[in-house]
Amino acid sequence: MRRIIGIILLIIIAFGVILMLEKIPFGTPKTRVGKYYIGNGIRETGAPNIVTSVVINYRGFDTLGEVTVLFIAALGVGAAFATVEKKVDKKMIEPASLILSTGCRFLFPFILLLGTYIFVHGHLTPGGGFQGGAIIASAFLLIYLGCRGRRVNERKAKTAESLGGLIFVITGLLGLIFGGYFLLNFLPKGTIRTLFSAGIIPIINVAIGFKVGSELATIIDNMLEESE
Amino acid sequence: MMLFQFFLILLMLIGAIAVYVFKSLINAVVAMALVSLIASILFYFLQAPDVAMAEASVGAALTTAIFVIAIRKTRKREDKE
Numbered sequence: 001m002r003r004i005i006g007i008i009l010l011i012i013i014a015f016g017v018i019l020m021l022e023k024i025p026f027g028t029p030k031t032r033v034g035k036y037y038i039g040n041g042i043r044e045t046g047a048p049n050i051v052t053s054v055v056i057n058y059r060g061f062d063t064l065g066e067v068t069v070l071f072i073a074a075l076g077v078g079a080a081f082a083t084v085e086k087k088v089d090k091k092m093i094e095p096a097s098l099i100l101s102t103g104c105r106f107l108f109p110f111i112l113l114l115g116t117y118i119f120v121h122g123h124l125t126p127g128g129g130f131q132g133g134a135i136i137a138s139a140f141l142l143i144y145l146g147c148r149g150r151r152v153n154e155r156k157a158k159t160a161e162s163l164g165g166l167i168f169v170i171t172g173l174l175g176l177i178f179g180g181y182f183l184l185n186f187l188p189k190g191t192i193r194t195l196f197s198a199g200i201i202p203i204i205n206v207a208i209g210f211k212v213g214s215e216l217a218t219i220i221d222n223m224l225e226e227s228e
Numbered sequence: 229m230m231l232f233q234f235f236l237i238l239l240m241l242i243g244a245i246a247v248y249v250f251k252s253l254i255n256a257v258v259a260m261a262l263v264s265l266i267a268s269i270l271f272y273f274l275q276a277p278d279v280a281m282a283e284a285s286v287g288a289a290l291t292t293a294i295f296v297i298a299i300r301k302t303r304k305r306e307d308k309e
Binding site: 049051052118126127128130131134135137138141145216219220223224 | 277278280281282285286289290293294297298
């Protein structure tokens with residue numbers, strides 16, 4: 001009986017969504033602000049990757065909010081697992097096979113390098129701080145799965161995370177001092193399509209990369225610590 | 229190329245239904261990761277490589293890992309109604 005009611009409700013909701021989506025033509029720009037970003041984004045920010053220039057420059061304050069939300073989530077996971085006594089479960093430390101552990105240790109620096117590349121080149125190629133940080137966290141996940149017993153250094157992860165947040169906020173405040181509003185792109189734009197260009201965008205990308213990577217790694221670390 | 233995208237969307241739908249049908253939670257999480265992975269491929273085809281990257285690393289890798297760890301600490305199977 002409950003299933004039938006559920007299916008009927010689902011059909012009604014799907015009908016409503018279809019009716020709504022029918023009105024919107026697929027792929028056509030609905031707002032003028034998008035066209036403005038595509039037309040003037042490269043000239044105003046110096047970053048060929050429009051997505052990064054929107055995320056970091058035009059809507060930098062929203063990104064600060066997102067990073068804060070992620071920080072609160074990591075804090076919540078840490079608080080939920082902080083009450084139990086921290087110890088590594090014995091049955092989790094079955095030694096992995098030689099091939100697996102060697103392969104993980106071999107791949108780990110390369111994945112770190114890929115993540116670093118993605119957030120350092122965030123203003124030139126697809127990607128940015130979030131993507132690079134998530135890839136770095138997945139490298140730590142690989143180490144946790146492949147080489148049991150190896151742990152992230154929690155103090156260093158917290159330091160990296162705090163430094164990332166501090167650099168983000170301080171760069172924003174410097175913009176407030178030099179120009180008059182938060183996260184102003186006060187540095188020179190440089191030559192377009194070179195690594196050291198686009199003003200504060202690379203700095204903030206690196207800060208976000210460190211922050212997101214260490215936060216996600218800390219979440220996984222907190223969850224893997226077995227409770228008594 | 230269009231046919232390939234239809235195939236991917238079909239696979240994604242099958243994965244999404246499988247999440248609901250599977251009683252073993254681990255299997256359901258793997259099906260969910262499949263949905264995420266195909267979504268990231270489709271984002272790439274729709275010329276949104278930034279979103280594709282985030283979806284692949286967060287949706288397919290990290291979320292799956294966190295779900296698997298959480299299931300490992302609780303129950304392996306869904307209860308009957």
